[in-house]
Amino acid sequence: MASCNVTLLLLLAGIGLTVGHNILVIFPHHGQSHFMNVQPFLKELARRGDNVTVISFYPLKPHERMKNYHDISLAGCLQMHNNNVSFSMFEGPITYLSRTLHNVLALYMMSDEVTSSIFQVPALKEFTHRVLNDGHNFDLVIVETFQTDVFLGLIHRMNVPFISVTTCNLFPWSSERIGQPQNPSYVPTNIDIFNSKMTLIERIKNTMSLLFTQFAYHYIFVPKDQKIANDNFGPGLPPLSAIAKNTSLILANIHFSLNLPRPVVPQLIEVGGLHIQPAKPLPKDLEQFLNSSTNGVIYFCMGSLLRGETFPIEKRQAFLAAFSKLPLNVLWKYEGDTLPGQPSNVKILPWTPQRDILSHPNIKLFINHGGLLGTTEAVYEGVPMLGIPMFGDQHLNMNAIQSLGAGLVLDYKTLNQHSILNGIRTVLKPEYKINAKRLQAQYRDRPMSAMETAIYWTDYVIRHKGAPHLRTAAVHMPWYQLLCLDILLIITVGIITFLFIIKIALSLLLRQIFQSKTDKNKTD
Incomplete structure (x- = not known):
């Protein structure tokens, strides 16, 4: 009986070893609060048996190290801003336009600061060289969607499914890649001051903010990232914005009770409070x-x-x-x-x-x-x-x-x-x-905790080979079709044509009537 139990334990152990997946995690933003949000999730993946390789500025401390958690550290390659920003930066006048410009400019500067530094890190250079030249065994990539999409080039070369994580509300470019509705009449951009109930003037400003951030992403951010991606991951990459549309789903640090309700596509998974752990005793x-x-x-x-x-x-x-x-x-x-x-x-x-x-x-x-x-x-x-x-x-x-x-x-x-x-x-x-x-x-009040939700959907994407069935048709539709502008154009042309035909018909009819009256008068 004892030998049977030992055999069963060995079989279960063998099964456990095969359950674990190989997951690559890429967090190229150096803000500590961003990584604090997702690190408990990554630790939980490692704790349950997945092999997690993490590219970030925040490697585990010696007393935190875990068997299945492997760091590729970016620490030290640039100056960190944690606990080091002065209020003097915000003493100048901030108008509506300068607020939007300020936030977009800050994102661009952060992106430029990061991408100009991290690719000089020997550990990252060695890792990318090995992946690109010797292959890999990763089943999934988890990547932050924030101020740079440069690593989408590496993900494309790896040819594996990927999940995006956002530690704040979705930026317009994040919503765009999964077809998430972002109607500016009631969905405020996350870089301005509005809520979901806006006046006419606020809706105009919110629309301008949305259009400006989309323009900045496509014509300022992406060209820079595209060049860096080609330089580091090989030429001939598809447009990064096209690769982004292969996102399996987005784990977002939001919840409708706090971040206000809005239409949600299947690819958007709300995991607000993912970082919240049981409170520990205070000093x-x-x-x-x-x-x-x-x-x-x-x-x-x-x-x-x-x-x-x-x-x-x-x-x-x-x-x-x-x-x-x-x-x-x-x-x-x-x-x-x-x-x-x-x-x-x-x-x-x-x-x-x-x-x-x-x-x-x-x-x-x-x-x-x-x-x-x-x-x-x-x-x-x-x-x-x-x-x-x-x-x-x-x-x-x-x-x-x-x-x-x-x-x-x-x-x-x-x-x-x-x-x-x-x-x-x-x-x-x-x-x-x-x-x-x-x-x-x-x-x-949720059917599952944020952590359980994130774990479930991570497994779901792996089980279903990227889960492309979650994508709505909106993901690959051009903007004019998404906004029904082609339909509106056809309807408008149809109405104008119909009115023009009616006008011509009426003109001909009236001309015929007047001509008949004229002929009758002449006869009389």
């Missing part, structure tokens, strides 16, 4: 501070890029003056050793375990910049928010929170003691907590 000093704050705590953090200590003096003093008038304590992610004028109810830390802090019952309010990771963590824990969006999709995220009654948006340009204090007191009202808890319940 003892921080736990003691939160536990002893019987009136509650305001958590203030402007993300992983911006340094709190770089707030202009007048704005920093406005925050301190407002905080000093509150009965609550304040925990502020502030990188300086000292905070001039620091009130007794304010505690500063250079880095904070945000996920774990937001789960503490004494957190009454989260003042943040509207980054999607922090926003989803607050939504997950039912914490109301006071948002100060700065760039990218942050306005979109905070406008959604405001429209759902779970927070308010403050304008960075007009921040002062009165607006800060009034905003805090408003969001601390009971109705905001009630709305935040309702949103929490809606966000958590």
Whole structure:
């Protein structure tokens, strides 16, 4: 009996070994928050037996290393911006046009910075050379869709299915590749300030933003990426925008309860909150501070890029003056050793375990910049928010929170003691907590967790050899057909032709009538 059990265990072990897939993961963006969103997913793939090879700026630390998780590290090839961006970058005037231009330009500059550096990394050069010349055994590629599509050239050479991952709401070029509807009348672009309910002027501006970003992608971003792809993966590649249309599906860090409902094609899989893990115990000093704050705590953090200590003096003093008038304590992610004028109810830390802090019952309010990771963590824990969006999709995220009654948006340009204090007191009202808890319940209520959903659809794509049956006909339709402009043209020409025929017929009829009358008068 014992020998039978051993044999069964060996058979099961053999089956387990054959289940694992070989997955290549490419994350060429150097923003830490982007990779923080997807790394738990990659670890879970490795934990369940898949062999995961990850090209990124964030290799596992020595104590994190896993048997099936292999890094091709890009770390050190360029200067990182994490926790190193000053508020002075946002002190200039920002109009509607400059906001769109600023975000597109920032994406282009990030793309240029990354692509000009990473292909000099020996580990990446060696890997791509081996794949292109000696072949590979990968079953799937997972690639981030953000500011560069250059690695689509490598994926095309590998001839394997690929899944795209977006850690924010979809850009127009990401929607385009899967035929995802992006009607600008109610689907705001993620680089501007609108929500799904827009005035006529806002819909015009949103349409302009959509058209501009599509133009920038096709005529500025893609030509640069195409040249780099040809240089590194061999000449003669198809257009990258054509390769993009082979995307099997997109795992998007969104959920309709927070990011607002819209039509969704089968290739778009919502996995909002993919990075959220069970809260861990807090450091003892921080736990003691939160536990002893019987009136509650305001958590203030402007993300992983911006340094709190770089707030202009007048704005920093406005925050301190407002905080000093509150009965609550304040925990502020502030990188300086000292905070001039620091009130007794304010505690500063250079880095904070945000996920774990937001789960503490004494957190009454989260003042943040509207980054999607922090926003989803607050939504997950039912914490109301006071948002100060700065760039990218942050306005979109905070406008959604405001429209759902779970927070308010403050304008960075007009921040002062009165607006800060009034905003805090408003969001601390009971109705905001009630709305935040309702949103929490809606966000958590799913048939499967975000992680289970991502794992299922990853396996689905492998099982079905890229799952081309998920694609709608819209993926390969030219834009004029997608917008029914050819139909509209035919209908318009038909109507004009019909009216022209009617006009000619009436003219002939009237001429005949008048001619008959004239002839009759002459006869009389």
